[in-house]
Amino acid sequence: MTRPPGSRPTVSAAGLALRYRGTRAVDDVTLRLTEGVTGLLGPNGAGKTTLLRILATATPPDNGAFTVLGHDPSTVRGRQDARGALGYLPQNPGFHPDFTAFEFIDYVAILKELTDRRTRHAEARRVLDAVGLADVRGKRIRKLSGGMRQRVALAAALVGDPKFLVLDEPTVGLDPEQRMRFRELIAEAGEGRTVLLSTHQTEDVAMLCHRVVVMDKGRVRFDGTAAELTAVADGRVWSSAERQPGARAGWRTGTGEFRNVGDPPAGARLVDPTLEDGYLLALGGDTPAEVAA
Amino acid sequence: MAAALVRPTLRSLPWRLFASGWGVGLVMAAVPVLFSMELSAPVLVNVVRAVALCGAVGMAFVLDDPARHTTGVSPVPRPLRQALRVAVVWAVGAAWWAAVLAVIRVGVEPARWSALPSGAVTVEAGALFGLALALAGAVVRFSETRLPGPAVAGAVLALPIAAGALLPPRFALFVPPGDPRWANSHLLWAGVLITMFATWMACGPEPRRRFGGGLGFRRGAVG
Numbered sequence: 001m002t003r004p005p006g007s008r009p010t011v012s013a014a015g016l017a018l019r020y021r022g023t024r025a026v027d028d029v030t031l032r033l034t035e036g037v038t039g040l041l042g043p044n045g046a047g048k049t050t051l052l053r054i055l056a057t058a059t060p061p062d063n064g065a066f067t068v069l070g071h072d073p074s075t076v077r078g079r080q081d082a083r084g085a086l087g088y089l090p091q092n093p094g095f096h097p098d099f100t101a102f103e104f105i106d107y108v109a110i111l112k113e114l115t116d117r118r119t120r121h122a123e124a125r126r127v128l129d130a131v132g133l134a135d136v137r138g139k140r141i142r143k144l145s146g147g148m149r150q151r152v153a154l155a156a157a158l159v160g161d162p163k164f165l166v167l168d169e170p171t172v173g174l175d176p177e178q179r180m181r182f183r184e185l186i187a188e189a190g191e192g193r194t195v196l197l198s199t200h201q202t203e204d205v206a207m208l209c210h211r212v213v214v215m216d217k218g219r220v221r222f223d224g225t226a227a228e229l230t231a232v233a234d235g236r237v238w239s240s241a242e243r244q245p246g247a248r249a250g251w252r253t254g255t256g257e258f259r260n261v262g263d264p265p266a267g268a269r270l271v272d273p274t275l276e277d278g279y280l281l282a283l284g285g286d287t288p289a290e291v292a293a
Numbered sequence: 294m295a296a297a298l299v300r301p302t303l304r305s306l307p308w309r310l311f312a313s314g315w316g317v318g319l320v321m322a323a324v325p326v327l328f329s330m331e332l333s334a335p336v337l338v339n340v341v342r343a344v345a346l347c348g349a350v351g352m353a354f355v356l357d358d359p360a361r362h363t364t365g366v367s368p369v370p371r372p373l374r375q376a377l378r379v380a381v382v383w384a385v386g387a388a389w390w391a392a393v394l395a396v397i398r399v400g401v402e403p404a405r406w407s408a409l410p411s412g413a414v415t416v417e418a419g420a421l422f423g424l425a426l427a428l429a430g431a432v433v434r435f436s437e438t439r440l441p442g443p444a445v446a447g448a449v450l451a452l453p454i455a456a457g458a459l460l461p462p463r464f465a466l467f468v469p470p471g472d473p474r475w476a477n478s479h480l481l482w483a484g485v486l487i488t489m490f491a492t493w494m495a496c497g498p499e500p501r502r503r504f505g506g507g508l509g510f511r512r513g514a515v516g
Binding site: 057079084090093095110111113 | 297360364367369
């Protein structure tokens with residue numbers, strides 16, 4: 001496991017495991033998160049959401065232990081303290097559609113134990129301003145666009161200035177402009193906080209994350225920086241006029257040539273790898289050690 | 294904390310769904326009054342039971358919460374959040390039940406009203422409401438669903454009917470007034486009421502450990 005030098009882990013997990021429908025959704029995951037944005041990449045069904053739900057204290061694990069900012073969620077007190085210190089944006093956030101954005105955030109603030117009305121309202125205004133929804137805070141959630149609702153969910157996660165932020169595919173379903181805006185918000189949120197961001201988009205990771213964790217079949221396949229993940233594909237990406245049967249992955253590009261990832265044949269025309277190439281190769285590893293940086 | 298939560302809890306409840314069940318029940322109770330029907334005590338009790346079932350179907354939606362996953366990871370414990378919802382809905386439900394009995398009383402002669410065991414049928418109604426609550430609590434406890442209401446409403450309709458059809462005479466629940474089994478059946482109803490409440494309370498706390506594993510549904514759901 002690699003992490004930026006000198007940074008202290010804020011979230012530590014050891015041997016986390018959870019079975020779901022007879023499969024190991026999360027299988028012996030050990031992880032240490034530090035301040036900044038960590039990207040969690042993986043295909044559908046890799047176990048990303050389950051891992052995020054465990055770390056957000058939304059689902060208890062079958063095995064393993066973890067701490068969030070020093071709190072142990074396996075105790076009642078520890079879980080309450082951990083929840084007070086974290087913010088969670090689930091994969092499909094739901095709302096009370098008749099609430100206005102402000103009312104909903106105010107409700108979340110009460111649930112975060114902000115009991116003083118004035119303080120709470122100030123906090124609701126602060127987080128709605130932070131996500132750029134100050135102008136529509138009096139609008140009912142049912143009348144907001146999908147992107148705005150997603151921002152309401154991010155605002156809800158930011159209530160109480162949590163030091164650990166868990167974001168499960170926050171940019172899914174957003175148009176490119178909204179996605180850029182959201183990336184900016186996440187980058188801002190990552191200053192002075194530990195942010196764990198689950199995503200399918202390697203662009204999100206390349207732009208936002210100081211560190212990348214790749215998961216597949218419930219296990220961590222790679223843990224390192226984005227540059228290290230890209231470096232996994234050094235000398236293993238080549239272009240060709242025909243599809244290469246020996247390539248681990250290959251696809252036709254806009255130029256009509258094929259881009260191949262895997263072990264190149266002799267004399268292959270090597271090209272510069274991208275983060276996505278490294279990601280594809282990381283997924284292909286049979287054992288976590290094969291591609292760990 | 295709890296005081297601050299009352300207002301948003303009130304606003305977050307699916308009042309239209311409660312009102313649908315309660316409204317149908319109230320109309321059902323009003324029919325004999327509106328049409329000046331003279332019903333015998335057993336028929337009247339069965340009408341009251343049907344009305345109670347409508348109310349219970351409405352109450353099946355008490356734990357429906359579309360924002361469950363967005364608000365579930367909060368320091369306020371789930372039992373407190375659920376208890377607030379239940380307290381509010383049951384308070385209004387109690388008022389509705391009093392209104393139902395009042396409507397029925399209007400259409401019944403005083404002598405027949407005194408023969409109507411209103412306390413006993415109130416226990417039956419409470420047990421049916423408790424059934425809705427226990428089922429909703431169990432669905433929330435053992436699944437990730439945000440809206441347990443539709444499934445629970447179906448079960449609330451089906452289970453009493455199945456119990457009426459399948460339970461042996463000794464344990465009959467739907468006994469006509471004057472039947473020698475009346476007292477025993479109401480002990481059974483009281484038992485159901487207590488069991489349902491106990492079930493809901495047992496399902497309330499969020500689990501700190503999952504148990505079992507791999508049976509195909511998420512035991513230990515929180516939020």
